Amino acid sequence: MFSRIACAVYNVMDALAPPLPLHEEFSHHWTAIKNFYTNKRSACQLPVELTDIPDHLNQMVCILEQEEGEGETGNGCPCMEYFLQQKILEAMCGLAKADSPTGFKQHVISFASRILSSVKFDLLPHASVWSAVQKLTMMCGEQLASPYEKEEMDFIFFLCNRLMEDPYLFNHFICDTSRRFPQKIRTRQSGSAHQVDLECSKHSTAEAEAPKIDVPLVQSLITFLNSPDHDISSKGNDCLVKCAAAFDEKTVNILVQQTDFCSKIVTFIVSQYHEVQKHCNLQDINDVDFFSVHTGENSGSDVQLSPGKRQILSFVRWVSFFDNLVGAQPQLGESLTMFFTDLFLKSEINAELSDLENNDKILFTTKLISLCIRSIASESLILSFGIFLVGNCKDPELPGCVGHFLKQLLVDRCHEAKLSSQVKLATLQLFEDLLQKPSKEVFESLVLSNLTGRRYYDYLFVEKHAHFSDDEVSCQRKSLYEEFDVSPGSSPVSRTFAPSSIHKILNCFLLLLPDELKSCEESEDSAYDVYIKDAHRQFQQCLLLCDDWNWPNDLCSEYEEVESEVSETSDSETEADATCSFFYEGSFLDMLFCKLENMLQQPYELNLQVTSLISRLALFPHPNLHEYLLNPLIPLVPTARSLFTVLLKLAEDIQIAVQDTQNLKKKLELTRKILLTDEEGCNSFEESNALEAIIVLEEFCKELAAIAFVKYHTSS
Structure with a gap:
């Protein structure tokens, strides 16, 4: 109370007396703060707000700002010189x-922030x-x-x-002392040699010999990441x-090689994952999955x-x-990705995904990994997830042989x-x-490893049937310039993507199902052209994703190589072996084709997911x-099946399954209405599974036709 009275008296005297020069007033305020600590009667146990210290600090900042504003007088900046x-x-x-007193730290931090930000003179x-x-x-x-904290x-x-x-100023905020083992380093020069005295405890000799590098700014930001205050935590994220x-190469090398920055960040992610395991259940992940899809529609639902x-x-x-x-x-x-792969994916997720007993745990972990993949964008982290899940082997797969363990496990799980x-x-x-955010290595390992050799193609059939007029064979027998009459120097048309x-090809897909098995009429604006707009947009996005993958524009010409090998073989049986080699599409495509063949025995949602994946x-x-x-x-070799042959077999199975169904057309129309309008209640027909499979197959064929049509027009 007496201090407040004294401050009031001082303000009155200041108003009556002529003002002191700025540098004297500035030194007065600093002296007052020092006297507070030297005066034994000062009540340091009181909060700082009950003292004059906040006022003195505020006045010091104001004086420095005023002095800088009056800098045109030519008297220099004596207050700033005194301050330094x-x-x-x-x-x-x-x-x-x-x-x-309590709270002084808060005011000093605010004082420093204000000085450094408001004074134009670069103090740092x-x-x-x-x-x-x-x-x-x-x-x-x-x-x-x-x-x-704020x-x-x-x-x-x-x-x-x-x-x-x-x-470059980051280098000034790197020190070779750690907070846990503080060391004071004094360097003095004697002749041409430098002597370094280390003041530390006897137990920290090892640390003195190899001092630990510390970056206090980064360490402080890591602390703020753990803050329970969401605003503080988010601000710390942005700053980090x-x-x-902005880090230069030197700073990055120090962080990676001489600090535990990377392990701390990844350990924090792991600790968050452990919290999820402790407090969350299967229903939570189901609701979050729905929430993440509809968050744009209902932003307040959180x-x-x-x-x-x-x-x-x-x-x-x-x-x-972490992805950012x-x-x-x-x-x-x-470096962060390496730690993430070792400490999180291999040490935590691998064991959870490999569980063979607990269905709920398998489902929870699988959905959580999907959420993670959908939330990241950096190429290195996407590649890390992809290689962890399916590997990056380019060698063709063999049936029955286990290559990448997790890949085979996930395929077998389907x-x-x-x-x-x-x-x-x-x-x-x-x-x-994974395919929505693909990387070349992962895609080749998952899909292309068994297709690039083109062993599914029956060259022997082409040789035996001279009348066969497949576009790709024509492309092999004639040059592109002869076939399309394209002048040299111009861009030839892709024969693969734009066949004559x-x-x-379109009719093969659109006429796969007979009219009596179709759930809608073409006049209802339900032909394949309704898919063309989406197919065009998705294909353009896919082209951007694969832009730097250097894939060929046309099929690699292996026909001549096979033909030369056959010409050297006199025995017809050996010739057949050389041309009709065994073909295996790979475990992933094999699984998808098997799921297609079993559409009549599978739930509607599973059939939708399978067809969506193949369309992708x-x-x-x-x-x-x-x-393919x-x-x-x-023409396919005898051991090969393609997407169309699988669909053809499925269409035959469907016709057999519904051949005795009464009022099939009406049931199909009603089932279609229920599925498309998302009405409550499910189809109660005895043949509902087959009816739903017919509708999925019907729309799937239209989608495939639309994709083929879009790729044709884009490439022609």
Whole structure:
């Protein structure tokens, strides 16, 4: 109370007496603060708000701002010179360490933020200032959820923005002491040699010989990541990502090689995953999956989320932050991805996905990984997920041989009769999520490894049937320039993607089902052209994804190689062996074809997912994959099956299954209406499974025709 009266008297006297010069007034305020600590009668146990210290600090900032505004007088900046010479900020840091009186640390941090941000003179490079800022930075990360967390975060936020303007200043905030083993290093020069005295405990000799590198700014940001305050945590995320993008090569090397930065970040992700395991269940992940799809439609629905769902969303948010951090700096991202693969994917997820007993655990983990993949964008992290799940082997697969363990496990999981359809559906969705964000290595391992040799194509059939006029064979017998009369130097038409028999190809898909098995009439605007717009958009997106994959525009000409091998073989049986070699499409395509063949025995949702996955594959612009999936006219070796032959067999099975069905046309129309309008209640017909399979197959054929048509027009 007496201090407030004294302050009031001082203000009155200041109003009556002529004002002091700015530098004298500035020194007066600093002296008053020092006297507070030297006066034994000062009540340091009181909160700082009950003292004059906040007023003195505020006046000091105002004086520095006023002096800088009056800089045109030509008298220089004596207050600023005094501030730097007396090392005032550094002295304040020493007092703030003890936080006495309580709250002084908060005001010092605010004082430093205001000085550095409002004064136009660049103070940070000055030795006494950056030394003090370094100490303040270390203090900001000392305590999790400290009472001054907001002021600390504001100070770190300003500092990050300032350092991003001059990234070289990061080097001044790297020290070779750790907080756990503090060391004071004094260097003095004697003759031509440097002597270094290390003051540390006897037990820290090893640390003195190989001092641990510390980056207090980064350590403070990591502390803020763990803050229970969402705003503080999010601000820390943004700062860390921005700093990572601004780090130079030296700083990145220090972080990667001489600190535990990468392991700390990944360990934090792992700890969040453990929280998800403890507090979340299968219903939570189902609701979150729905929420993530519909979040754009109902942005306020997150208020109704339970703690378990919030925990899952929080984990996915941290994975997204990690993804941004990986993409911010390539070298740092590479190291982070390595730790992520080892500490999270291999150590945590591998055991959960490999579980063979607990269906709920399998389903939960599979859906969680799908959520993670959908939330990331950096190429290195996507590649890490892909290689972990399906490998990156380019060698052709052999039936019955286990290559990549997890890939085979996931494929077999789709076949496993004991597993629920939900597990199969989630596994297929995981494959589709990988294909939505593909990498070349993963795609070749999953799909192309058995197709690039074109062993599915029956060259012997072509030789025996000279009248056979397949477009690809014509392309092999004639040059592109002769076939299309294209002048040299212009872009030839892709014979694979734009065959002259496109109408025959389209009709193969559109006429697969007879009219009596179709659920709608063409006059109802339900022909394949309703899919063309979406197919065009998706194909353009797919072209962008594969733009730098260097895939050929046309099929590799292997016909001449096979023909030369056959010509050297006199025995006809050997000739047949050379040309009609065994073909295996690979475990992934084999699984998809088997799921297609079994559509009559599978739930509607599973059939939709299978056809969606195959449609996604058909969009990719690889000539062998396109030919294998979308050209029903090619001759196949006896051991091969293609997408069209599978569909043909399915259509035959459907006709047999519904041949005795009464009022088939009306039942199909009613089933279609129920499925498309999403009406409550399910189809109660005895043949409902077959009716739903017919409708899925009917729409699937239209979608395949639309994709083939779009690729034809894009390539012609």
